[in-house]
Amino acid sequence: MNHTVLVCDDAIFMRTMISDILSQAGFEVVGEAESGLQAVEKYRELKPDLVTMDIVMPDMGGIEAVREICKADPGAKILMCSAMGQQALVVEAIQAGAKDFVVKPFQPSRVLEAVQRVLA
């Protein structure tokens, strides 16, 4: 069975790109969220195997969302999507429970490597 993924990013562009990378590699993107709040709700509803999470989003940022999701499900597998220069935020996300991170601009191979590590 294919792994299911929830893609969280406030930019449609980024969501589309990540979804494409993952679908082409055989993952099933079961949902998208454009805010942290939505991410938390959809996670609860869809129980995906993997979440990709943008850091800066309206209505609850990605880090807060990671904290909420991990509070409800400590085994949640969350991959942070970050821009250059956000190292402090990434470290904070990791301390909140994120399992790995990728840095924009995304290279598909890098994203997939990180996904494999998270799911391993």
Add this chain to the structure above:
Amino acid sequence: MDLSKYAALFVTESREHLKACNSSLLEWEKEPAAVEPVDRLFRSIHTIKGMAATMGYTGLAQLAHRIENLLDGLRQSRLQADPSIFQLLFRAVDTLGKSVDAAAAGADELPDAPLLAELDSAAGTDAPAVAPAPVPATATPTRRVTDAPRFRPIQVGIRPGAVMKGARAALVLRRAERLGSVSAVRPPVAEFERDDFDGRFSFRLQTRSPEADIVTALRSVGEVDTLEILESAAPGSEVRPEAIRQIRVDLRRLDLLMKQVGELVVAKNRLGALASESRNPVLMEVSERIGRLVSAMQGEVIASRMTPVGDVFERFPRLVRDLSRDLGKQIRFDMEGEEIELDRSILDDIGEPLVHLIRNAADHGIEGPADRVAAGKSAEGRILISAARERNTVAIRVADDGRGIDREKILAKARQEGAAPETDALSDDLLIRVLARPGFSTARQVSGVSGRGVGVDVAMTRVRALGGTLEVRTELGKGTTFLIRVPLTLAIVRALLTEAGGERYAVPLAYVAETVEFDRASVTALRDREALVVRDRVIPTVHLRDLVASRSSSVSTRRPTVILELGERRTALVVDALVGQQDIVVEPFDAPRGLPPFVGGATILADGAPALILDAAALL
């Protein structure tokens, strides 16, 4: 041989062993059949005995010797450790602590005879004790426990080409934490975020996992280039990781160094300002180089002062144990994030507020066992103290699963005292303000533990003095959480300089989320207050020129605005102009009376002019 110069070292090291004694005792008491805590306790007492005898403190050595006798009997299992024995051992360790201080102060004497007699009779060796021969500290008898967790010093290097090496390193630590407990992280985690972090770091892992499992787990993080697990040390042993050599430094030296670096930073900023005025390229280059060197030096000095919060947490298990006995309650106490690091001077000041909050939790929060069962909870209450790094601050939470704070009662009490805010329901923010009023207490009786109304207000005052904040979250019947947030380090702060009414004000960057432009067009109202819409979020505004009662009139319609952020709360601070970022040295500051509450300190700017530092927390 002149031993006096070793006295200070003797005291420091003995205190460390006493702390270890307390935690071993606690662990042992929880699990009376365990072997390892007894072994550790025995070793600590034995080491103190050896050091005391070497120093010529015969009274102290005598006491340690009697404790050791009792422990030896217990270890050989000739004796059963029952609650009365644990109580005796706790008392003996306390007395030993007092004797260490007394001996170092030149008052070594044989401790009270009744205690010695009790120790002897418990040990079944009522025979007159012979003064112990000085024992070399190296001859520590140990029983090896094969499956006990071991301390493994680990060195890791992230692949040089990897992006965000610091974040990758943080992942390695997270993974390691799943195998056991992580300590002695070098460089401290705070430095992982620096751009010049080269991806090499070391830490100590206390774990039962075999080496191969550790390698697999840590390598699975990815981008790990080198991974070295150094020789492991027996549990509780004094062996420090070979790779990291340490020396002890008097804290006052570090304080002085910090102060001087602070002055150096001011001078550096001044030089930078003069150099750019001069437009002399050579001077500017030298000034820049000095700037970089000073920044690096500042980083090193700050790092050398960072200490894990565990150093302060260590005494809390004992505190909670004693409290639960005194109060007749069953309380489980857990700690998390002991490895999180803070500036030593902040750490020293945070112990007392935490003690107040823990006492409050044990006394007012946690219900008696009967009440808990009646409320459908387990008879055993829980207090959790946890530390976490959040941006440039450290958040420490004291959470209990007790009865929660009754907002209506508090409101009624506040009305009685004529201090009630004009509201029908207390939000968390208003609640903490009422609780923190000097002398406010709702405890019906003053117990020995708390209830004199000096809990929350003392904590609040202390935390505010550190530039930190105190928050509360509470739910009736479910429990209460107090959250202390303090900056990582005091003396030097990166700040955003702003201008209003012709004066300059510094805002610590730790609280700045972003800067935007104040535009009449995006102004709205939030509960009758002016507010600003920033990316779909409504944020209440504060105009700095109104706060400082500026009379100058030239106000443009579009003005820079600093979005302050603290936890979930935000405020938009409208200023006249943004001047730039600067490292500022927070000067020791006794606030003169009448100074507005939003002023948190003062500093000298690069051009030599003084400026006030805004207390962002008070503006939120």
